[in-house]
Amino acid sequence: MTDWMTAFTPSPSWLFLIIAAISLIESLAVVGLVVPGVILITAAASLAGHHDLAIFALLIAAFIGAVIGDGLSFLFGYYQRHRIPHIRPFRSHPEWLDRGVNFFERYGVLSVLIGRFVGPVRPIIPLVAGMLHMRPATFLWSNLGSALLWAPVYVLPGYLLGSTWQQLFDLPSGSQRWLVLLAALVVSLIIVFSLLRSQLTRQGRGYRLLAGLARRHPRLRRLWLALRTTRPEAELPLASLALFLISLAALSGWTLWVLNQDGPLAMDQQLQALLLNLPLIPLAQVAEWLAKAGDTFGVLALTAPWAVWLAYRRAYAVLLHMAAALGGIALANTLFKQIAGRVRPDIPDYLSGSFSYPSAHTSTAVVLYGLTAAFVADRLPPRHRAPAYWLAILICIPMALSRLVIDVHWLSDLVGGALLGLVACALVRLSYHSFARQNPPPAPWKTLSLASIALLVGRILWLPHA
Template sequence: MSTTEWLQNLAPSPQWLLLFIALISLIESLALIGLVVPGVVLITAAASLAGHYDLPIALVLLCAFLGAVIGDGLSFWLGQTQRQRIPSLWPFHQHPEWLERGTLFFQRYGVLSVLIGRFVGPVRPLVPMIAGMMHMRTSLFLWSNLGSALLWAPAYLLPGYLLGKTWQQLLDMPPGGKGWLILLASTVLALALMFSLLRHQLAREGWIYRQLAYSARRSRWQRGLWNALRSSRPSGEFPLASLVLLFISLPVLSGWTLWVLEQQGPLPMDRSLQALIDGIASPAMIQIADWMAEAGDTLGVIILILPWTLWLLYRRHYAALLHLSGGLGGIALANTLFKHLAERVRPDTPDYLSGSFSYPSAHTSTAVVLYGLAAAFVAETLPSRHRALAYWAAIIICVPMALSRLIIGVHWFSDLVGGALLGLVACALVRISYHGFATRPLDKPPWKVLSLITAALLVARIFWLPPV
């Protein structure tokens, strides 16, 4: 019996599977029970089976959405009706710090805590219950519950669903393909972890930052330079991580580009990875990659930044607006120059890309600049211990955006690497420049309103406007 047949024998029928997805989503969001149930593992496994059965993705997402809404609703009702008894219930009488942590989270983020909390493991089952305990208006909670579930369902189920659609191809992968796939995943994860760790260590609370500050105090010229870097801005803190990022990414970009130019064609790695992607790509993966392509083209980027641009204008954050616009305009110019320098042919050239070269990937570099700068600006408004969440969110968006170019077949893998490096160089330059021009800290934006407007505009762009 093959591995696939063994997995099929273990799987429930499609009708029961939809019920299981709804129940898992409900239980994971349910107070008390959700603390001990490995919901992420179960929902990923169920979504993989749904993909393998080729169940309609809309129906799968609807079941998960309804389960999540009901689970949070029951938790909110429990908090409203049992607020006096909850501290004495298991497990809170043994771990009162869990309630304290959830209460602080709710007090810090208010209405947004329901939206954010659904994606934060330690407080996910607690926030709706605490919202009920803290007398949050039922109508306000309802809208927050619906909005968060609408975002949670695709974010948690689509990766597992796509895995289920493609696991037969993964099991029947050509010789050497598994090695390339493992290397690709390991490289992306290692780079993300290294970036996150380095950013934290170069922030004010990091060990490397403290060591540099201690070293600077031992020398007059070092102390003068250090004080100059840290002075004159609202935050009083030079973006040291951006400076180090520039020193690392610029020479790596130069070396990588020279290597690509010397090859005069795709690298052996490019051909192997492209063959691997072609072997596992399914119609659903290609459709999602097409949507990402539309979200990342010129019109998509304009729509993504339009609401935030208007808010920055309204709040008179002209320095942030000019640097964001300059970063996007600069990366567009850099992409054009690099493409004409390399003149590298694409693996496939659809009509809307005729006359356009392959290296570097403009979608990748633009995504890195857009979401990287957004993460940096958002991190300014967050406590230091939560800033890593903004950067990890940017990474989680940029990686699929880049890999979608391989699924469509319009870029080689080395194009994605070049685009990512070029985007990091642009991000570092913009952040360093912004430090010299910012006159006041950024205000916290109205996340809920701007996010809903952006999502509505992006959906309209994907489904009703042609590619650009």
């Protein structure tokens, strides 16, 4: 396999040009919708990682290509705004432009910054920004900022895959089946959760089926109405109820399995052996930063500006539910750790006396970012809610995996922490539906986000581990 890759790998200079070209094409209006840019750039970055090409140069190449691609799309929209609706494919698919216009009107200047990460509108937003005559200087800094974030997100995973390709052929005995099982489990949970969310909303078939059953059976009808008494205008939180039941059952079964084992699970030891064979030193510092960002001081730094603002706006329902969620998950982690009494793989000084199961960083991240996504989604129409949840998932996954990189948790600890966090999220959402009478007020999120980031950076740089 390695010989085959070597034989068909272009020269380093060509690889830089190929990555830049893929980034450019993937960002072009319309073309980016049909070109599988993610697959192509991952493959090219994997080849580059396999041959240890300079990662900084690759990131620069991807950055330049992305900036040029969005820039060309913007210029085309800026100078041909009247012709674009009448040319193919927009003449046949006017909804593509409508989707981009709606996204741009909703997020304004930030649409260019975040639109690069939202698949359906990614190649359309720069074109729409030009058509609506966004100021070129404003577009330029948004374009540069989004490309600066986009390049590492798209290039680094492929590069890491290529640089560790050889080690992946030398997996410890039995690791393959656990990795396949883990991947299948993650994919299955994502599919099941997505189906539940779509089926248990007002437009879903599952919702209509349950509503029909409630109309025909008096006892079910009383239960149905009881769940809707305080907020009749809101959706019945069937998704939250289903999430609570499923995650509680999964947490119970998983915890029993962990407690019945003599030490770590087989997959824990095999995955740890796999990680020890991978060159993870560059990620160790990032993992340490995430460890500080996810501990008590880090969570306080992130939430303090928002808590002050919620108190100022008298949004007590959101404030109290978030506070109860974070306090409750801290207490639950303490109790679970004492009950399990599981020893960590490695015990640094700041974790002396602390047990392993479940991962408090993972459960806290799921609660903090999961509930934040849910409260944000409350203010969005149903078709725009998915990105908020996906962003929360993309934040929680690195937070959890960092615990493996610094070797203070087993994989099964992360699973237990995630399930515990989901239970807490579901309980809080059910309670919020019952007691809250209005959605959170619109927030000055840019100011609050900058304040949170500033406090978090200060915490990481100057405070020790909590």
